[in-house]
Amino acid sequence: MEGASILRQFIGQLQELLELYGSPPSVPSNYLLQFQPQHNLRWCFLDLENSSVEGGCYNLIMTAGKSENLKMLEPGKPPPRKKARKESNKVKATATTSSTETMEQLIWKEFPEDLFESVIARVPVATFFRFRSVCRKWNSLPTSQSFSQQCAQVNQTQTWFYTITHELINTGAMYDPSLKKWHHLAIPALPTKSIVLPVASAGGLVCFLDIGHRSFYVCNPLTRSFKELPARSVKVWFRVAVGMTLNGKSTNEGYKIIWVGCDGEYEVYDSTKNTWTHPGNMPPNIKLPLALNFRSQAVSINRTLYFLRSLPDGIVSYNMVTGVWKQFIIPPPPHLSDHALAEYGGKIMLVGLLTKNAATCVCMWELQKMTLLWKEVDRMPNLWCLEFYGKQVHMTCLGNKGLLMLSLRSRQVNRLVTYDLSSREWIKVPGCVLPRRIKRQWIACGTAFHPCLTAVA
DSSP: OHHHHHHHHHHHHHHHHHHHTOOOSOOOTTOOOEEOSTTEEEEEEEOTTTOOEEEEEEEEEEETTEEEEEEEOOTTOOOOOOOOHHHHHHHHHHHHHHHHHHHHHHTGGGOOHHHHHHHHTTSOHHHHHHHTTSOHHHHTGGGOHHHHHHHHTSOOOOOEEEEEESSSTTOEEEEETTTTEEEOOOOTTSOSSSOEEEEEEETTEEEEEETTTTEEEEEETTTTEEEEOOOOSOOOOSSEEEEEEESSSSGGGOEEEEEEETTSOEEEEETTTTEEEOOOOOOTTSOSSOEEOTTSOOEEETTEEEEEEETTTEEEEEETTTOOEEEEEOOOOTTEEEEEEEEETTEEEEEEEEEETTEEEEEEEEEETTTTEEEEEEEOOHHHHGGGTTSOOEEEEEEEESEEEEEEEOSSOEEEEEEETTTTEEEEOOOEEOTTOOEEOOEEEEEEEOOOSSOOO
16 A cells, blocks of 8 residues: 555656646546656556556657657547648748748848849840840840940850751741750841841851842841941952951950952951951962852951861961961861861861761861861761761851851751860750741751840841
């Protein structure tokens, strides 16, 4: 009996403790606690006199070492379950709504405008066009002077291609290699009743040549900023090669365009003066007439333009600042057919088709400055070259700044391929589909350009 009295006293003290944290229904003094392992206390009502067990039990779930986490469960209820992630997120979202609204008012409202424009200037072009639909302020960013200055500080690494196809000569299509997606943005200001071809680019602007009316146009394909250049002073006209450079880091400082004829005539357009000038004649060391490779666009390195020529084979250069012409006699690689100039990291590159017997392969060469010889640095994977085995292949090269697009076609095969000069990666380009669902891959003409939202023609 003395032991039972001590036990009842212990139970009474425990009940007082539980009342501080929420006590269960009153426990008769003739009931006893049964202890279970693993830090769980289980209430089992044992009649000390009748030694019978009642059906109701209470679980005490206690975290080891933390008495303040003691919780009491009602009879017949299981231990608490962990909330589902959706329920937890709903609770968190409700709890943070007021704090988010406060953050938007106190922080985002005072977000520095120059920092915001600096961030937007670095997002991909396709992402920016989605942002423009948010509000009028964001839509007007391309015309902002401060935003233009932010874009001028960003190193232009993206490359897009503006192409003209053989099926629809007056319809252009732009290809974004980062998204592997074609865009169809019309340029309404371009004449539709004549053949207008993209022939050069610089600073986000593309230079077009109307080969019928012999007029030049400059346009930003993204913003449709358009300008028709004044009439040329020289009336002599034949097949011409065209080059374009910037006066500074952006179009805000102006740009220059040069056209060169086979007979040595040339003119330079300066956007800051909006006039064509005829600097003079080529020096005697430049052999005339110029057998220029009109499929190869001029390469620009530090405001010097390089044109590919033949008979004799080599390169002709013109410095847009000093007005100095130079000529370099460079023998071509053997068995070379369609070829074009390219540039990477200030180095002059050459891309072309090697055709020997029935085998055809696309190869890349780098010009060695000391020897003025072409050194092969890469070639298309052999598995791809097998597709052209025994076929007469023609190649058109678009772009010459770090990323090339090659149009390889024959009667049986038609392929579009991009080549990254930095990573030496070959990637197949998806077919371009017009709004009328006409699939086309035969690129007749085109040029690469760095998309710029603030470039003004």
